[in-house]
Amino acid sequence: MHVYLNGEILPLEQARVSVEDRGFLFGDGVYEVTRVLPSGLFAESEHWQRLQRGIRELKLATPEGFSKEMVRRISHELLEANGLTGRQATVYLQLTRGAAPRNHGFPPAGTPPTLYMSASPFQVPWTQRKEGVSALMLPDLRWARCDLKTVNLLPNILAKQQARDAGVFEALLVRDGVITEGASTSVFVVMDGALYTHPKNERILPGVTRDIVLSLAREQGLTVHERPAQVVELGRFQEVFLAGTTTDVQPVIAVNGGKVGEGKPGPVTLALQRALLQRMGLEAPP
Template sequence: MLLYNDLFLNKEEVHISHEDRGYYFGDGVYEVFRIYNGKIFETEKHLQRLKRSCEEIQIQFPYTIEEINDKLLQLVQKSFVHEGTLYLQITRGVAPRSHVIPKDIKPVVLAYCNEVNRPLDKMQSGIKAITQEDIRWLRCDIKSLNLLPNTLAKQNAVNHSAEETIFHRDGVITECSASNIMIVHDGEIHTHPVNHLILNGVTRAVVLKLAAKAGFPIKEHPFDLKQLNRADEVFITGTTVEITPIISIDQLIVSDGKPGKITRELQNLYEKLITS
């Protein structure tokens, strides 16, 4: 079952126009929501970010927050997904190919659900990562469909027997190919501040709130490769990865090569949150 504009349709009933600007230019935005126990997690934060992304690239948001929220709830119910993800994208719409943004164009909305298991094994054991210069555009705060640099970075990690790529700009750590990153040093949590160089991750915000409530010191400031390599703990946050420890970076072991104490505590707090 898919949501296509205002209709709930079976997959075979949905036909995407060859003139959709999302196809030509990646001219659109998207969100990925987590579904726990048949309920959408942090819906409001995701939808507010989606609305902001639309505004930043001048796409008219086609619904009110309440209207799109209601449609997504119906989609989950109709899809019978208990544990998984919900993908939602809005493209600028259908028009003859032109770099100039057409006037009076109607956005195209597409959403669907998938059964996706939580990455419990990776969350328990940790993953390997590599580093790479961040040469993407300077509006990483917009969750747009232009994900080729992220895709290539993720594939580069796989090619090096790793599972995530950590980006840096002139040595300053920004984020990862598909997640935000945090480090722990002397009991303090460090992460890049929210600006145009990173996506303001929903899970990132949830984790920082949990950490603050638990009394962990937090520093939202730039840190570099040297600090990354000296970190006591490193972990990533994201809708699909939740809180996943990194135990190796560029084939160098992080600390003792095991997920750290603070990472474990945050995982426990997150678990309590999503099951409450």
């Protein structure tokens, strides 16, 4: 496997980051994951815009010449170097504030940032997409700026592991009695035939796939409410699904051990799943 690190594509085992890198010491950085389809980078501009917003909000420096075109070029070089051209894959990008003696304040001006990128093969778990998964609700213990895609993911990791230990796929995070999002996904709920999801604010990540799904829902004439589903409304949930860069539209058929609706993927979920796959140029196997 070959990766990109600070201007060079090299074998993974040769890549070295300083132990004083602030991403290692503080989680001081942002990241982005972009889906790669046979047709190319999917939703490239949307991922770039989210990355740029995170860079601005965290006041991160960027390498010389850093641009969408530069990231695209490196992505294609990594795909080629790893034999992934024309295949499904993901490209991971991480930018940190660089290496400097440990201090909570920002390092001196001019400290070079650290830019790391990698490409990995991806296979859609078609059976999982077709049959659905289970989830459980857990307290949302994250900080107050969940809208920034930082590498500080410890609360997400703990929630994901708790879900795994419980034998379910995802944790639905709950704050002040409402579902914000999943540990690594956006959450959608269907009630009375209408689609509900948490509005964009500091409590959720502005998901790229979330926005595409909302657009597709409106194109299909669905009633859409950007308002969070409440825990007390669980008995009204007709359908639940997750969305994300590597999750696409993933039906949820059980929450907290109880069936959602009829305990199988519902019509709204399946229609949006088909629409997203069509937008991506993919076709589910029969």
